[in-house]
Amino acid sequence: MRTATPLALAALGELVVERAGVINIGLEGIVLGGAFGALLGAGSNNLVLGFAAGCVAGLFIAALFGVFAVSMRSDQIITGTAINLLVLGLTGALYRGLYGATGAALTIPTTGSVPLPLLVRIPVLGPTFFDQPPPTYLVYLVAPVLWWWLYRTHAGLAIRAIGERLESVRVSGVNVPRWRWITLLVGGALGGVAGATLVLSQSGTFAEGMSAGRGFIAIAIVVLGRWRPIGVLVASLLFGAASALQYLFQAMGWNVPYQLFLAIPYVLTLLALAGFAGRRIEAPAALGRAG
């Protein structure tokens, strides 16, 4: 669950974005930017400020993506790839510029686990799910809220319609750029918090390119989760478990080729896409198309 938390947050954000027909490859950059923002924000030992700064950084990067991919209707894949490179370069340079060439031994306090009263006493499941750092509880909160937003409100209907029937929706007078902007900002905020979680709840420090592909994993999770909030949660746990196994094997000193375990979720995603793992899944029809 601990390794799954940032993945789930980022994936839930990307889920909303993709339902509106936008594929934000720049999520990797958003997570990395969120991590860096969290580092800056938490400089004065203020964890809340750290999470807020990570969130703002994510919003800012998502807005940059929106300017190009939504407002200027540039290609989403190209914009996203460029944003990833931009954030990787900027955070790397700023980090070395601000904290010295090595950046050694820069640690900031992390959030400890906060066991939830009562719930933690549930046998087996309790300690796993309810004795976690606060961001994990945010996942529990965000997933149902997003589900409700997407499936039980007019806004959600508009968003899903944009993702599936772009032309009809535009003809019927829905403001496509507006909704895409809203979903992008939601995705950016969640992606930023996901990055902040990496710094403030896990590593306690920043490293160049520390998002290490988690943004891309989150995109895989959205696919594997069949573009549904509950599916995304389950898929996050699967990916989280795969990378947790890696640490376990390393810690136990077992000579197991853990890289092969790391590859499993990606292979599963590909199989799921191809329809081998259960029902064939369909991406939102308008995914990747300019609004």
Added chain:
Amino acid sequence: MSGPAPAADASTNRWRRRIASWMSTGTLAAVVAVLSLALLWMALRLAGFDATLALGALWRGSFGNWYALTSSTLVRATPLVLTGLAVAIAFRAGVWNIGADGQLLVGAALATAVGLAWGDALGWAALPIALVAGAVGGACWAGIAAVLRTRFGVLEVISTIMLNFVALDLVGYLVRGPLQEPSHAYPQSNEIPAQMHLPFLIPGTRLHWGFALGVCAAGILWWAMRSTAAGFRVRAIGANADAARIAGRVDVARTTTRVLLLSGALAGLAGAIEVSGVTYALYENISPGYGYTAIAVALLAGLDPLGVLGTGILFGALEAGALSMQREASVPSVVVTAVEAALVLLLLAMSRRGAAARVIGRFAGARSPSPEEAL
């Protein structure tokens, strides 16, 4: 989007339009490059670095002298040119191969495996066989995405990204498992036999024959895209897949599959060349994201193979110069990654208007024509 032009009109204007398009692509690329460097200068000034010294170092480390040009810029440019070509031809056909990085890794791994297993037995033939093995490896990796696309309708954007990570994990496993050097101390393979090393192109430098292969590939692809039926089919699909299928009776599935295979082969060749020309062994981090930088390389070149040669060298220069910038002016070298990104974003912003809009719009817009554009 303009309507279909009459055939005679198109043929008389073809050359004029081609030259105009080249000029506008070239001009745009130059303007964008200069703007990005100006941005870098300002950013360095603001960050408190000696910006003039840094840019001077960038120049000295890339084009400033013969050794820097040949031994760093062009060596660095080689994989960028090849992966840039891989991306350019795929994008030209409207195939979103984001997986050049994974294809490069698999190519490098297969070339190394072949070299270590049979390098001594094969003698002089080992090098060409290893290069072919690299290309085959890359093509197979891209072939997975091709099958997923044509048989199962999986978006290649997503599948190639997934395959990048699978390839990374695969190489990580190989250098710690079957291909690890005998002492098992480092995550890397043994060195490949000496007769498999690519010979140096210019004596006294580190520039190897791989660069010449890259130049040849660019020339051949430029000619093929321009003058062959296959090249025409690729361009037709990229412009409008439905029109190509209905009016041109182009087998879209077969052509996109072939383009993906060729694209993967080029990226795999880049990997094999890195192993046999630069590193002489397989490392986990043999690619510092060449396949991703390649997207910027291809776009800045307007997806033109000869243009890729130019932008590949430009990006090779940036990355080579970045190292000397870090040495001399202690500017972090990763900053050039941001410069590369700024190049792409500026290009996107500027291609919104002006003549160059066609160059990018041709493929970016072709995939997603909106009703306003279609009307």
